[in-house]
Amino acid sequence: MTARTPEPPGAVIESDPRRWAGLAVLSASLLLVVMDITILNVALPAISADLRPDNVSLLWMVDVYALVVAGLLITVSALGDRWGRKRMLITGFAVFGAASVLVVFAGTPGAVIAVRALLGVGGAMIMPSTLSMIRTLFPDGRERATALGVWAAMAAVGAAFGPIVGGFLLEHFSWHSAFLVNVPVMAVAIVAGLVLLPEARNPRPGPLDFPAVVLSMAGMVALVYAIKSAGKHGLTDATALLSAAVAVGALGWFVRRSLRRPDPLLELRLFRTPSFSAGAVAAMTTELAMAGMMLLMAQWMQLVQGYGPLETGVRLLPTALAAIIASPAAPAIAARVGARTVLAGGLAIAGCGFAVLGLAPQPLGYWSVAIALMLIGLGMGSLAIASAVIMAGAPPEQAGSAAAVEETSYDIGGALGIALLGSLAAAVYRSDLSHDELASLGVTGDAAGTARESLTGALDVAGSTGGTLADVARTAFTDSLAVTGVTGAVIMLAAAALVRYLTPRDIDLSAADH
Structure with missing residues (x-):
């Protein structure tokens, strides 16, 4: 195979001690991008209070990032294979940092939407590039599996610490700080990336x-x-x-x-390898269940339990702490019991975590939730193996395509999770909070419609009408969380069975690539 440009493959990169420092750069950048996504959820109330956006503008503030990332992932990954993955990553750092600076000048809802869209451009450049660069830095399969374990752990840490960091910043500074925190980190990442990361691209790219x-x-x-x-x-x-x-x-x-x-543009023939398909299925279903459940969990903690944003972030930590332990350990466990067992077993453990939410004694308490979050975090360790399976199934020159497939799986899974599980939870909530039930509480007309729309709406109505509506609405929301937990468990366990079927028994992630 033609040598990489400008670094030769194999021994030079493998023996370069800077590869672990390079992994630190990639992991830190992924950590920040994931944190930024979750920080927005905490910052939205402050942004709304300051800029007074209408409902459409508020939705676009949330949605535009995912839409831009989804649209650019495949193209940016293909361009990185041709132009250079290091160049694409560094450019992504610069775009993300510049967008974060521009928030200072964002005085209207439209300007915030534009900043979020530009952040999406940077995120689309960064996220698949970090994954494909790991493929470049670690040609040895065993080391790559370990590196991907660290990478997966950082994603979990970012998702958990985002609300904590966001809550701290918003308690001491304006909502602009939730964006400006990115700037110094991206500046350091650019310098470190230029020094520590090797360039890599497809040596024989076809025309775009x-x-x-x-x-x-x-x-x-x-x-x-x-x-x-x-x-x-x-x-x-x-x-x-x-x-x-x-x-x-x-x-x-x-x-x-x-x-x-x-x-x-995207090498879809990679899906002809069953193990590659198994990794993509694992990535998508894990993100599907996680995105939907975490959205509901954050609302439950704040609106039902009465925790503040910072307290909520702290109480979501069991997921991150368990993932920090499980993700780096997953490759070593896979070497002993087999990658198929770890990949399918991780999904099954996460499924058990979701089942706890549905089967725990009612009323649901935090300690049951903490156990569920811990099991979900342990199950997320399988994502390290999913990434290793996906990247091992692709030749080095197609690392960009493989990374695009995985990131697209995450993106679609996240959107599906919020849409499907969120819709299911809303349906259960409205069913429990029927018009007859509301009428018996003295809530009718537009007020009843508002109460059935969301828990936030019900609490607003309860604040003006009094009565027991708040308690009834909180119980209905908790019921919806339980039903959604059982549904998430079914999804995860079905995915575990499919992944076990697709993954070869003798798959070896420790074999070096040549």
């Missing part, structure tokens, strides 16, 4: 397929938008149906085009 670029962007944005619209307005929503039709048409054409070309 511009029609496929357009199809991938249109299809992925339409898909994520359709999922989000269906989750908010129902499966029969006209916008959701139209977006879904665009997604099916564009992505179907994209898949057909990719399978027919010798040098596609």
Whole structure:
């Protein structure tokens, strides 16, 4: 195989002690990007109080980041394979940092939406690049599995510490600080990345397929938008149906085009390897369950239990602490009992964590939740093996495609989780809080509609009408959390069975690549 540019493959990179320092740069950048996503959830109330956005603007503040990332992931990964993954990563750092600076000048909801969109551009450059660069830095399979364990742990830490950092900043500074915290870290990351990371690219890139670029962007944005619209307005929503039709048409054409070309924008033929498919399934289902459940869990802790944002962040820590232990240890465990056992077993353990939420004694208390969060965090250790399986199934020159597949799996899984599990929880909540139930509490008309729309709405109505509506609404929300937990358990256990079926018994992640 033609040597990497400018670093030769194999021994030079493998023996370079800077590869672990390079991993620190990649892990820190991923940590910050994931934290930034979760910090926004904490900062939204302060942004709303300051800028007074309408409902549409508020939704776009939340959604635009995911839409931009979804649209750019495939294209940016393909460009990184051609232009250089280190260049793409450093450029992503610069874009992310510049967008974070621009928030100082964001005095309107539209300006905040624009900043979030630019952050999405930077995030799309950073997230798959960190994964493909690990493939470059660690050509030895055993070391790469360990490195991916650290990478997966940092993602879990970022998701857990985001609300804590955000809560601390918002208690002492304005909401702008939630963005400005990125700037010094990105500046350090640029310098460290330039010094520590080797360049890598596909040595024989084909011409960029511009029609496929357009199809991938249109299809992925339409898909994520359709999922989000269906989750908010129902499966029969006209916008959701139209977006879904665009997604099916564009992505179907994209898949057909990719399978027919010798040098596609995204190497979908990687899915012909069962283990590669197993890794992608594990990544998507884990993110699906995690995104939906964590959204509901944060609301339960703040609106039902009465914890503040900082207290909520602290009480979500069992997931991160368990993941910090499990993710780095997963490769060593896989070496003893087999990657298939760890990959499927991790999903099953996470499924048991979700089951605890549905089967725990009622009323649901924090210690039951803490046990569930710990099991979910332990199960997330399997994601380290999922990443290793995905990256091991791709040749070095296709590392960008493999990283794009994994990040796309996360993105779609996260959107599906919020849409599907969020919609299920809303349906259970509305069922428990029926019009007859509300009428018996003296709540009718528009007030009843507001109360059934969300727990926040019910608490607002309760504040003006009094009575026992607040307690009834909190009980209904807790019931919805329990039903969603059982559903998440079913999803995770089904995924565990599928992954066990797809993953070869004798898969060896420790073999070096040549």
